[in-house]
Amino acid sequence: DSYDVAVVGATGAVGETIIEILEQRDFPVRNLYALASSRSAGKVIKFKGKSVTVSNLADFDFSQVQIGLFSAGGSLSKEYAPKAAAAGCVVIDNTSEFRRDEDIPLIVPEVNIEALGDYKKRNIIANPNCSTIQMLVALKPIYDAVGIKRINVSTYQAVSGTGKEAIEELASQTARLLNGQEPECEVYPKQIAFNALPHIDTFQENGYTREEMKMVWETQKIFADADIQVNPTCVRIPVFFGHSEALHIETAEKITAEQARELLSKAPGVTVMDERADGGYPTAVSEAAGKDPVYVGRIREDISHPNGLNLWVVADNVRKGAALNSVQIAESLIEQGYLD
Ligand code: A2P
Numbered sequence: 001d002s003y004d005v006a007v008v009g010a011t012g013a014v015g016e017t018i019i020e021i022l023e024q025r026d027f028p029v030r031n032l033y034a035l036a037s038s039r040s041a042g043k044v045i046k047f048k049g050k051s052v053t054v055s056n057l058a059d060f061d062f063s064q065v066q067i068g069l070f071s072a073g074g075s076l077s078k079e080y081a082p083k084a085a086a087a088g089c090v091v092i093d094n095t096s097e098f099r100r101d102e103d104i105p106l107i108v109p110e111v112n113i114e115a116l117g118d119y120k121k122r123n124i125i126a127n128p129n130c131s132t133i134q135m136l137v138a139l140k141p142i143y144d145a146v147g148i149k150r151i152n153v154s155t156y157q158a159v160s161g162t163g164k165e166a167i168e169e170l171a172s173q174t175a176r177l178l179n180g181q182e183p184e185c186e187v188y189p190k191q192i193a194f195n196a197l198p199h200i201d202t203f204q205e206n207g208y209t210r211e212e213m214k215m216v217w218e219t220q221k222i223f224a225d226a227d228i229q230v231n232p233t234c235v236r237i238p239v240f241f242g243h244s245e246a247l248h249i250e251t252a253e254k255i256t257a258e259q260a261r262e263l264l265s266k267a268p269g270v271t272v273m274d275e276r277a278d279g280g281y282p283t284a285v286s287e288a289a290g291k292d293p294v295y296v297g298r299i300r301e302d303i304s305h306p307n308g309l310n311l312w313v314v315a316d317n318v319r320k321g322a323a324l325n326s327v328q329i330a331e332s333l334i335e336q337g338y339l340d
Helices: 013-024 074-086 109-121 130-146 164-178 210-222 257-265 284-288 319-335
Strands: 003-008 029-036 044-047 050-053 067-070 090-093 124-126 148-157 229-236 243-251 270-272 294-301 308-315
Touching (some): 003 074, 013 029, 013 044, 013 319, 029 044, 029 050, 067 074, 067 319, 074 090, 074 124, 109 124, 109 130, 109 319, 130 148, 130 243, 130 257, 130 270, 130 294, 130 308, 148 210, 210 229, 257 294, 284 308
Parallel strands (some): 003 029, 003 067, 067 090, 090 124, 270 294
Antiparallel strands (some): 044 050, 243 308, 294 308
C-alpha cells in the first residue's frame, strides 16, 4: 500500500527535512504534495529523483491526501489543520497549536505510542517540542525503571529551531563580525553570533519563557504524569543544527550511573557515548547533526543528592526534534493499521 502525502511548509527548515526523510526511509508515498505560501508556488523541488512543483497551501484540496505533515507555523495550522482533518486527512502537526488539547495525542513513538489511537477524536496528532522530544527519549527507560520525581534541565539550542531566517542570521552575523562590521539583529533581539541568549519564545507571567513551559506541560502530558516536576532554562546558542541539554534528575528510587548506562544502551532511539575521557561525549556538530539517534553521555551520579543523576543529551533538533519524529508517527499509523 502507498499513501498520498501533503507536506505543509515544504520550503522551510523542517519541511525540507521531512521530504528528505520520507525519501531516505522509503516511506510508501504515492503522490507527494509540497505546499507553502504563494511566494513559493511554482518552485520545483526534488523527491525520489522526480520534480515536484510547490503549490499554494491556500488553494489545496486536502481530500486528495491521507496524511498531512504540517510545519508552517501555529497560525497556519490553526486555520488549515481542522479543514484538512475534516476532509479525511490525518494531520501530524509540528507546531505548538494543538499540543495541550486534551483530545489530541502528543506522541513520541519511543515513549507513548499507546496514546496514538486517540487521534481519531479529531484526526490530528501533535508532534512535541524539539527539546522535550530528545529529553524524554533519553529519560523513558529511567522513568520506567525507577520513577522520576523532578527534572532540572538547561538547554543549549541551535538556531535552526527558529527556522531558515535564523540560520541565515547566524551565518551573516558571524561573517560580518569576522570582517570587522557591525552585526544586524532581525530575528533575535540580541546578537546570536558568539553569544548565548536565555530567551526562547515569549515571556510568560511566571517569568519562564514559553519554550520552558512547553517542556513542563509536554513532559507531564507525554508521561501521563501530572506530578512530575520540571524546572527548565532554555538558551539559544550559536550552533546551526543540534540541541544539547544538561539534565539533573531526581529519581523515586536510587539508580546508579552504571545501571542507567546499561538501560540506556538498550533503549530504542538512544546511542550512549560516555567514555569519561577527552572527546568521549556527544556534541551537536560532531555527532548529532544530520543523524537520527538521541545521544547520551556524561552519565554520572549527582554528588549533591542521594537520588540524583546527571546526563548530557544531544540530538538533531530538525530531525528527531521535528521531521523524523513526525515521519515515525506516520509510520506508526500505518504499522498499527489505522490507515487501512
Ligand atoms: P514560504 O517559503 O513560501 O514562505 P521556516 O520555519 O524555515 O521559516 O519555514 C516556514 C515554512 O512555512 C515555509 O515553508 C513557508 O513557506 C511556510 N509558510 C509561511 N507562511 C505561509 C503561508 N501563509 N502559507 C503557506 N505556507 C507558509
